[in-house]
Amino acid sequence: MSQISIQAENLSIRFKDRLLFHIPQLSLGPKDAIYLSGDNGVGKTTLLKILSGLQKPTTGQVNLHKQSWLNRFFCGQTQGGVIYMHQTPYMFDGTVFDNVCYGLKFTISNRQQRRNEAIHALRMVGLETLADEHISVLSGGERQRVAMARAWVLKPGVLLMDESSASLDQESIERQVVLAKDLLERGTSLVITSHQKNALTALCRRQWTITKTQLVERADLQLVDEDKNDYAYA
Template identity: 30%
Template structure:
């Protein structure tokens, strides 16, 4: 069952100093079967919460999330073996001194033999053009190189679903284009939140999230147009745009 379903999902959290829980997502129902799905919306709209539901980093307060037949609460280990998650800041998930060590670490559970694990890590690094950087400190790499390295480490175990949380935020134009081409060539189903509307236009389906609700679900170009309209409406009339009296 190669689909991802949200059934009446809401997420509420208790915030210090507030009597009532804060609602981050409200009554989301979706069935995601497309290979490329973008999630767009303003900061704080609920995009990252929606993505983190996909591998059990966040649990629904109500409703269910099912990924390829597995419930993200009751079968979280199987879900996480199928869903790779790449965070906005790669330094938050690159834990080893070098890229080679990080990719080998991600392979430790699936490949027990150290020689086989090392050979597989080299294959993965070479696939992403990172082999020449494999033994450099991750702190010597550019933001784009770190992001690709984090992506390589996640894809090394061949998950069925790849979740990317604003992957282009730290990238310059060259590395953004490299990321776009890399994502386009992947076999995995990709769910991506992004502020980069050009990246969103590459997707098969776009979800627009506003104030914890999915307010648009459909074609990429229509979704981007809807989000632009929402942004324009939220700005209203700016002080410097008012005609002088």
């Protein structure tokens, strides 16, 4: 799979006369695990969408640098990219299996291999027995598990998890953690937003906080008091 680093400069979002945030410089490297925090409305989701290419900033640009471990033709066009997971993930009108397998048809030509990958992912999130059920019968938490499995099978270079653990039970969060750990070991970078610390945010070793239109990076999460040792990310 591919490893991706992201460099961004002079990022800003403005809505009419309101400046949401301005970030002089931002850097995300391979295997980074970053906890993105901040009050409601400060721009966390907007920043993730900019990093994923789903939204254009008012100023600045985002540059992706890819280094592939394997031949690019083996990896395909989708593997090693940037995936954005929303709190309420979009699901296709089909079975649970179809939803997990959808992206694989762009990267794996062999149908049986695609099925094996999808079933393995569903087994890891505890939904293998529901593979042939229509997606509409699943609960919100189960849909988040499907979204995580769908992201995992594509082996992204960067996975942006936007409140993906919100309102989930402990088992669902632990299932997410298993797949997130596996992706980190493979070289994926993670950016995770959450209003509450949990087993998923515990994977993070860096923390970004958006406050007063600025992105602030805190020191190592395991070593310092969160209320101290802040410095502007610039």
